[in-house]
Amino acid sequence: MSDTRRLQVLRAIVEDYVHTREPVGSRALVERHDLEVSPATIRNDMAHLEEEGLIAAPHTSAGRIPTDLGYRRFVDKITEVRPLTAAERRAMDTLLETADDHDAMLEHTVRLLAMLTNQVAVIQHPQRSTAKIRHVDIVSMSSHKALVIVILSSGKVDQRMVTLADAIGDDSLHRLAQVLSSELHQRSISALPLPTDTLTSRVEPVLRPSMAILAQAVETILESSRVDRIIMAGTANLARSGRDLGPSIGPILEALEEQVVLLRLLTEMEQDRRGLSIRIGHETSHDSLIETAVVAAEYGSHTGAEGAKLGVVGPTRMDYGSTMSAVRAMARYLSRILSEG
Amino acid sequence: MSDTRRLQVLRAIVEDYVHTREPVGSRALVERHDLEVSPATIRNDMAHLEEEGLIAAPHTSAGRIPTDLGYRRFVDKITEVRPLTAAERRAMDTLLETADDHDAMLEHTVRLLAMLTNQVAVIQHPQRSTAKIRHVDIVSMSSHKALVIVILSSGKVDQRMVTLADAIGDDSLHRLAQVLSSELHQRSISALPLPTDTLTSRVEPVLRPSMAILAQAVETILESSRVDRIIMAGTANLARSGRDLGPSIGPILEALEEQVVLLRLLTEMEQDRRGLSIRIGHETSHDSLIETAVVAAEYGSHTGAEGAKLGVVGPTRMDYGSTMSAVRAMARYLSRILSEG
DNA sequence: CTCTGGCACTCTTCGAGTACAAGTGCTAAT
């Protein structure tokens, strides 16, 4: 009753099933892998694995397929993270060159990850709760309209249009911007509300109504910049692997568009020793994702923006080895670029 | 051989088919609509319609379904744009209140349109070829890094990180920003390349290498801001109507993610007298969209940013009446908000 | 105690055959 062979069998079942998409039987197993025992022996092992709930048979007379638990053990005990191919490395390097602003960076990353894994890739905008205000700017758009621009230490730029209380000249606008900028400089974006009183008291009475409006705008910007967002790519890949996901790709797409779900899931997931977070099937604790697995990794954690993740969503029947390696490599790569920038 | 009845029959076929998703036969037709003739008469009419290529029979013994051409005539001659319901109007009004910056505005619009039509909605970022530079700003991020920010007359803000040639103090940076801003103010974004020589000559020699880098960054920003983008929402709706689109929803998603395709299609489409552009099936001249129809309308055309469109993509078997009305209403609504803002 | 060969059993898949329903096209009559 060699315990290691059981694992070998599980591994073989997972690999074959991932490869062929069909339930795998005992005979095929001994043939494809060189287990030096007879099918009957394997059958015994399979019976045990089934008792443990690691594999299951769709019908009495069909081969076995891994259960969520089976995948889980496979991932935990067996899979070795596969190194990247040269082509993949090259793709990442070209990414570096096209690195533009912060947002574009994330966008390119997620697209590349989708291409590498042939799956849906997602990336979480970093929670910038520790980010600080670096600069506030105001640009006049018309007599009563102005654009408030807030630049954060993370390099993110947010803007918002406001309607001022009075017509205000460029000079006064400049003065307002200076007060805002100097007064709020280095202030954490999570320190709300803003000291509106101090701000208004620092300018001439005639400007105060407008200053209040501007402060309000800045506050709104900060608030909305604390909300996490998710960028997604490769939804077409979902359809490609539709055979695995049954007819249920609709609800999956919905769950993905409903960013909140994914966001909560990502933040809940904890990294294992390999620096990866994986949820398989029911572990996602979300009904429409019951047939999917999420592989994620944290990135940029050393820059103070902690907890931001990136990853892929695919059918539970996925090639965990390469997916895990791609996700991890991507996370490291992005972390490096961000810390350099 | 009443010609108007033929149209009536076509209309009935389209409506029934859109409603039931099943080929419609002569008997059902006379029953559901109160045509005061016998099925046999209808059969004659249908034979004519089939000759004209407006309808087709999937099998010899099945009812008829409209062809692309049939939908086309239906849309051109028959459909009356349905007015919006109160609920729809209300949804649009709440949208107004959540109006934030320019990008968020478009994003909300496209989501709402997706919800209203239960289809995939797309919106084209306005081609800002006529937009002008309103302001250029530089914010120091670290000793050698700075963020270049360009604000356009349309209210769009783009930024880009640059690495400077030398360590430059805040004062000098401010000076550089002022030169850039005043020199480039009101310059059309399509006027490239920038007069780099003039720019560098306006600052002290020690700053010139950095000025060159900054000018280059601005140029890059302008270039990439001229490229149109597409925002999309409601891809989950695609899956919902998957039954209509056969197994081919994969390629469709791909085509949609491949923004270039859609972008070209949208710009090519010309508005009809009702202010709508519609392409049905093969008219999209794109293989993977052969089973879809695109309904679009121009928005914001009076603000100088011309040619930007918004619309929906759905199965050819769609409710053209309500789709058309939703798209047109949305376009008008957005135009109004943009021209007010 | 582990492994193996054999064998009966179960269950899905696939094809052929058949009956049925839907719907047409045509012809002759009004």
Added chain:
DNA sequence: ATTAGCACTTGTACTCGAAGAGTGCCAGAG
């Protein structure tokens, strides 16, 4: 121009049976 009737075509649903795959279990060997 319209209608009624009828023969004809064709997809759909269902049943039946054979084939194939794979298991579980038992009895025997190492």
